Amino acid sequence: MFSNFLDNQQFYTECTEHFFVVQIFLKMLRAYYNHVRSFENTLVTKFFGLHCVKLAGANQKKVRFVIMGNLFCSDHFIHRRFDLKGSSLGRTTDKPQTEIDEYTILKDLDLNFIFRLQKHWYQEFQR
Structure with missing residues (x-):
């Protein structure tokens, strides 16, 4: 399942991720961090958090999601x-x-x- 949401100001975006995508994020984290630190104005999406919550109830399904900056945030309609x-x-x-x-x-x-x-x-x- 994939979903994508923007906040009211459209500055942040959230999307749910499959477990294997989370593993890829974690493997590239160090290189990604070094790149973003070295190139402040990079056009690579800025990730602010990778989270996992367990839903309540009988299913107890884990939902993984990432919070990232919206590169296309602007005043244009x-x-x-x-x-x-x-x-x-x-x-x-x-x-x-x-x-x-x-x-x-x-x-x-x-x-x-x-x-x-x-x-x-x-x-x-x-x-």
Whole structure:
């Protein structure tokens, strides 16, 4: 299960993670920490916490989640939000077009824009 949430100011984001993803985070922690300390203005996402809570009740399922900074926090209005995974299987929103608003999380196959790039940028992406 994956979920992604922003706080009211859109400065922080939270997402749940599978156990194996948490293990990857922990393995790269030292190198990540050194990079962020060395390059203050890095565009690498800043992680503020990796947490695990055990739910109450009969299930007692563990939920792991990470709190990270939102690189795209700005004063500009966001009119479309996408959760892109690079897959096509089940990757459309289940809302009718008339109900999609700025809070709807769209998926890979909902991205129907044509992107125009300057020639040198296009060539860089082709490498």
